[in-house]
Amino acid sequence: MPALNALYRDYRDRVEFLVVYIHEAHPIDAWQLDSNIEDDVLVATTRTADDRHRVAGVCVTTLGIELPAVVDEPDDRVERAYTAWPDRLYVVDKTGAIAYKSAAGPFGFRPSEVGATLESLSALPPPIETA
Amino acid sequence: MRWVVFGLLGLATSYIALFTVVLSAMLGSPHRFGLFMKHMPGVVVWGVLPAARMWLWARRGELVPGMAAPDFTLERQGHGPRVTLSSFRGQRPVVLVFGSYT
Numbered sequence: 001m002p003a004l005n006a007l008y009r010d011y012r013d014r015v016e017f018l019v020v021y022i023h024e025a026h027p028i029d030a031w032q033l034d035s036n037i038e039d040d041v042l043v044a045t046t047r048t049a050d051d052r053h054r055v056a057g058v059c060v061t062t063l064g065i066e067l068p069a070v071v072d073e074p075d076d077r078v079e080r081a082y083t084a085w086p087d088r089l090y091v092v093d094k095t096g097a098i099a100y101k102s103a104a105g106p107f108g109f110r111p112s113e114v115g116a117t118l119e120s121l122s123a124l125p126p127p128i129e130t131a
Numbered sequence: 132m133r134w135v136v137f138g139l140l141g142l143a144t145s146y147i148a149l150f151t152v153v154l155s156a157m158l159g160s161p162h163r164f165g166l167f168m169k170h171m172p173g174v175v176v177w178g179v180l181p182a183a184r185m186w187l188w189a190r191r192g193e194l195v196p197g198m199a200a201p202d203f204t205l206e207r208q209g210h211g212p213r214v215t216l217s218s219f220r221g222q223r224p225v226v227l228v229f230g231s232y233t
Contacts, residue, residue, distance in 0.1 A: 004228060007226070011226075014223060014224075015223055015224050015225070015226060016219050016222075016223050016224070016225040016226070017225075017226045017228070018214065018225060018226070018227055018228065019228045019229075019230065020205065020227055020228065020229045020230075021208065021230070021231060022229050022230065022231055023161050023162065023231065024231045024232065024233045025230075025231050025233045026165070026233040027165065027233060030162060030165030030166050030168075030169050031164075031165040031166070031168040031169045032169070033233070036233050041232060041233055043232055043233050045162065049206075049210075053206070053208055053209055053210055055231075055232055056208045056232075057208055057209055058232065059231065059232035060208060062232075063232075067228060068207065068208075068214075069207065069208040070205035070206060070207055070208065070214050071205060071206055071207075071208055072205060073205070076160075076161070077203070078201075078203045078205060079161070079229065081201040081203070082192065082194065082201065082227070082229060083190055083191070083192030083193070083194070084229035085161040085190075085229075086161070086230070086231065087228075087229055087230035087231070088227075088229045088230075089226070089227070089228060089229070090200065090226070090227040090229075091224060091225070091226050091227075092200040092216065092219075092224060092225040092226075092227065093224050094219075094220065094221060094222065094223060094224055095220065095221075096199055096200055096202075096216075096217060096219075096220040097196075097197055097198065097199055097200065098194055098195070098196045098197065098198055098199075098200050099196060099224065100196060101192075101194055101195070101196055103187055104186060104187050104189075104190035104191065104192075105229075105230070107183055107186070107187060108187065109230075114226055118224070118226070121224055
């Protein structure tokens with residue numbers, strides 16, 4: 001989280017950052033992790049929008065996430081479109097095209113790669129204005 | 132000698148069966164995968180199989196850099212205002228961080 005917060009602080013004037021809160025990675029009703037039990041992060045699969053918004057709020061607050069967050073629909077439609085579970089990073093350029101897609105999380109979740117992409121996007125010359 | 136061959140064949144068959152079952156689970160929905168892993172001893176999946184590579188392949192997805200990012204409209208956390216991805220087109224790049232608390 002610190003790495004993403006730092007990127008956010010550096011680039012927020014030029015780049016939009018959105019956390020998209022999705023289906024839980026390790027809910028208590030499915031693949032619970034010992035580390036979550038130790039950290040007291042015990043969350044059931046969120047089945048309603050209200051539940052998901054509530055848990056997303058707890059997450060953002062507890063983890064100190066500075067980025068704005070949106071919440072995926074209970075049918076996980078955006079997660080499915082982006083094959084995003086359990087976590088994943090994308091950068092969309094100004095034309096709406098995907099500039100960067102991380103490898104599947106957790107293995108591929110590397111904020112430094114986002115930083116490198118943003119740097120290269122900033123280095124590109126501005127588009128030629130057509131009169 | 133025969134028994135060694137049978138033993139090896141048995142092991143190979145078990146390995147292929149395990150590989151197939153785990154890969155199918157990885158290709159299923161996140162929730163189903165979670166339920167599968169709940170009942171699977173971790174050491175079997177992570178110790179015996181090339182699980183990370185299987186996962187990276189199973190979850191590669193259809194999107195490729197250069198393709199249009201699928202549009203969406205979602206509410207800000209706390210039932211806040213709706214945000215549409217395509218509204219940023221022509222304005223600024225967007226970083227999408229997908230994740231959850233657990």
